[in-house]
Amino acid sequence: MTLQQPADHPTHSTMKQQVHLPPSVYIALIIEMIHEHNMRAGIAISPDTPSTVITDEIANAVDMILVMTVNPGRGGQKFMERCMPKVSELRARFPDKDIQVDGGVSTSNIETCAHAGSNVIVAGTSIFMAQDPSQVITTLRAAVDSALAARKTASS
Numbered sequence: 001m002t003l004q005q006p007a008d009h010p011t012h013s014t015m016k017q018q019v020h021l022p023p024s025v026y027i028a029l030i031i032e033m034i035h036e037h038n039m040r041a042g043i044a045i046s047p048d049t050p051s052t053v054i055t056d057e058i059a060n061a062v063d064m065i066l067v068m069t070v071n072p073g074r075g076g077q078k079f080m081e082r083c084m085p086k087v088s089e090l091r092a093r094f095p096d097k098d099i100q101v102d103g104g105v106s107t108s109n110i111e112t113c114a115h116a117g118s119n120v121i122v123a124g125t126s127i128f129m130a131q132d133p134s135q136v137i138t139t140l141r142a143a144v145d146s147a148l149a150a151r152k153t154a155s156s
Contacts, residue, residue, distance in 0.1 A: 059093070106126035126140075
């Protein structure tokens, strides 16, 4: 089987592409193709997917692991705190990997996300619906930076 890049496929080097698990039989090939186009590859798991589907082999192949904290499909859903143990477990297993959370992330739960081990966040609705988006971004960044500093100190 030959997989080809569509003519209109983006090739910008700062782009990333994420693949949702459970994996297809072509997961390694897909990750390789993403990297061949100078893009960062990520793997995503939905709220009901256990973190154990992220094998060492998959984690070593990707640049980022995304834990969905809402059911994929639409913005504005409520954050599912029950996903935080997955973030903690993945952080423990892969201390140097980017671990992202996406879904319902806001200033009211960012510290939970950051302390669980997420160092990359997606917070669309909480930013775009805010009266002062720049203040929300500042608060979100500060929480992640604080948790990163605490982890660095703890590991020293």
